[in-house]
Amino acid sequence: MSAAPALPASMRVFERGWLSSNNVLLVDEARTALVDTGYATHAGQTLALVRHALGPRALDVVVNTHLHSDHCGGNARLQAHWPCATLIPAASAATVRDWDEARLSFLATGQTCERFAFTGTLAAGDRLALGGFEWEVIGAPGHDPDSVMLYASAPRVLISADALWEHGFGVIFPELDGESGFAEQHAVLEAIAKLDVRTVIPGHGKPFTNVEAALERAFSRLAWLRAEPARNAKNALKVLIVFKLLEVRAMRFDSLVAMLESAASMRAAAQRLAPRAAWPGLLRELTGELAKSGALVMNGEHLEAPAAAV
Known part of the structure; x- marks a missing residue:
């Protein structure tokens, strides 16, 4: 080091x-x-x-x-x-x-x-x-x-x-x-x-x-x-999801979907990745990837920040 x-x-x-x-x-x-x-x-x-x-x-x-x-x-x-x-x-x-x-x-x-x-x-x-x-x-x-x-x-x-x-x-x-x-x-x-x-x-x-x-x-x-500009949009969504989860520590998946509708930068990123009807599926895909990387924890419909996160 x-x-x-x-x-x-x-x-x-x-x-x-x-x-x-x-x-x-x-x-x-x-x-x-x-x-x-x-x-x-x-x-x-x-x-x-x-x-x-x-x-x-x-x-x-x-x-x-x-x-x-x-x-x-x-x-x-x-x-x-x-x-x-x-x-x-x-x-x-x-x-x-x-x-x-x-x-x-x-x-x-x-x-x-x-x-x-x-x-x-x-x-x-x-x-x-x-x-x-x-x-x-x-x-x-x-x-x-x-x-x-x-x-x-x-x-x-x-x-x-x-x-x-x-x-x-x-x-x-x-x-x-x-x-x-x-x-x-x-x-x-x-x-x-x-x-x-x-x-x-x-x-x-x-x-x-x-x-x-x-x-x-x-x-x-x-x-x-x-x-491939979609890569920037996907990265933006992941960053904003993790940031919010680190702030609130835990949230329901449907709250994340509602947040996507209300937060303009998140909405703009999603629009570059999928049609509106597919946004819940897009979020499940991204949160699944984040869970695999250890950036969040999924418990059914609940999302949590990792215990080690400060």
Whole structure:
């Protein structure tokens, strides 16, 4: 097992399990900042982690790479505890200001997020001074059209969010709605390849240094998805089913069918895989595959999260 890559003392990564994204705490003499805040049901844990790490200091800034529920679900709890500034991608500003639930992804994915405010925005080319280093904001559409990454050239660290993991990347959600996402994801991977990166802090999983190998795997997976877009839709449905089950711990199969009808992203994925009349059969097929892989447990009409899942 490889050792965790060394990071500057001003950077600390809270590696979270599902349902939350990783959190990156950046501390210098001027201010403290947290990049991404995890899922709503883990908000108390996020607050406890940050309070323990900061001691008597306050959290000054929250930075969101994008506004999927597992990356911003702790915003409201942190804002309630500290009067912290909050920076979100500029392209998401109007949606958050109006709390437009038709455009926010939370209802569409069957997930939750407590309403939060923001004080500023991030756009490609912006510069942030955090943790004693200057970070460049880099656009990262693909997984999410509004997503950004943060890159610090001095320590050669990339906070990649869901644009690059050690073994893949996040679901390409725009493609579910018939919008372009594969091409954008390819361009983001090419942009990462041009950076001088020693360590990647991904949205999920441990930080890693084998960047070239991770990019090779990501390009290969992207080509596989583009060759048959139904693969992306099937992966999206599986991810969203498992996410919901990890949140609620158990649910009836008919509740999952109802969720498919009400959650727009799940519905869009299903429409790419089968006609509406066949959706119950599609869900039985997918939950069966997930049960075989150990991602869930099936007891008749009841679905349960694995006992070992946290």
